[in-house]
Amino acid sequence: MTTPAIQWYPGHIAKAEKALLSQLKLVDVVLEVRDARIPLSTHHPQVPHWIGTKARVLVLNRMDMIPTLMRNRWTEWFQTQGEEALFTDAQHGKGIEAIAQAAQNAGAQMNQRRHDRGMLPRPVRAVVLGFPNVGKSALINRLLKRRVVESARRAGVTRQLRWVRISDQIELLDAPGVLPSKLNDQEAAFKLAICDDIGEAAYDNQRVTSTLIDLIKGLQATTPDAISGNPLRSRYELDPAEFTGESYLHALAEQKYQNDVERTARQILNDFRKGILGSIALELPPN
Template structure:
């Protein structure tokens, strides 16, 4: 099978319209309660992990972009993304929600954005109150880890506060900031097969949705194209990498002892190894999305 066949073989993901509608309604309901939104993206795929409807959903509410899992992304690329967002006038920060890196910076961005907003409200005659923030992001991007981190760092107690329709749990994360303890889940958009593939590589969609064989094969082909030295190092190839992706898959299977009875390669096992080791960062820090080119500058420079 060619790479294109494999790509064409990937299913078009259709979320159940009912589920999506409900999730969006919940996000919209909670949005009414907050002053600031933290848009959590995966630092390896800031484009693919963004929900294109976000702007429309949050309107002109202040937004902070947080690139999570920075420990897994290419540092230079993350820096370029941060510059890109800041050029777009969006406060942006890179995070590792497992170790807690970037939390203080995020909190200060939240405080800054919230202050602007609450001062505006007070000037309109609304009584002063603590600023409220919520986290939004696609499944598995690290929303719960981030909330736990922020809560832990602030040694917060949770407290009930009346919301619009029912009581919501708020966590104090700064002197003047409360965080909603339930994040908003946004569905990723899969219309572009390349976007779907990146979400599958990074584990944003689970392997039952996408065919693991195709995903692992396309991941190996991409790694071989962009980072052959990482494969060489990880699997201790002293010689050149084999010619085709199939042969490379077999060779990795032999190196890892993934053998079936009769000496055949256990391809399913190799596929699993490739995907799980990539997601754990065992091939090094790798980013899959680049910021959009600055077309204006290119025209001027060219």
């Protein structure tokens, strides 16, 4: 069975992107937020072009959802690319201080340049950029130490741009998620769907769940460090070893969910997204 390719570029994202590009001129530093489970798939190819020479802080959110060993491997890999990756768990407020500090440091450099030109200092203007549902709003609320922007574990909650003031030193632009207008890399598109980083209307749950099962099996076989034990067997008492992703889904539906394949698919996706299957890094640093 072939279903159409995964594509999602709703009107509010197209509109927000236009507004964002006009606001970017006012920004000093960009906080680029990615999903730590899939740091490469949540990289927007246009971001370097949009940012130009502005300061950028790379934030890998949801660090609690991947094994510590994989965090270290990603840190090392980004260093080889000349980048520093800062890990956060915005949901529980971990790693936030380092982000605030990095934004402030960028502001200090900006104000030094203003001072050198005989201008008065002003608050640093930062923007939080990234795909839908990677945790931007949760990060902003943590930086503000109060809940000012709506945050939910689904794509497309933030729809408007707005400035919020964090302190006398930092002003923050909260922007809706940005997405490439065309998802050319379908392997990445499936990972975005698995991690709930694009809208649900874009994909078929059963196909996405089958892909997740195959990914988990592949990690167990090749990179056990990227995964906690045998999560599917532990959770559902059915070992995936003998099955393809699709046949596992059907076998599990028959065994536990009255043959309701759709319900089974949703259950597995939900368990993965909530961390019930343990910490799983769906992407590995390139060799």
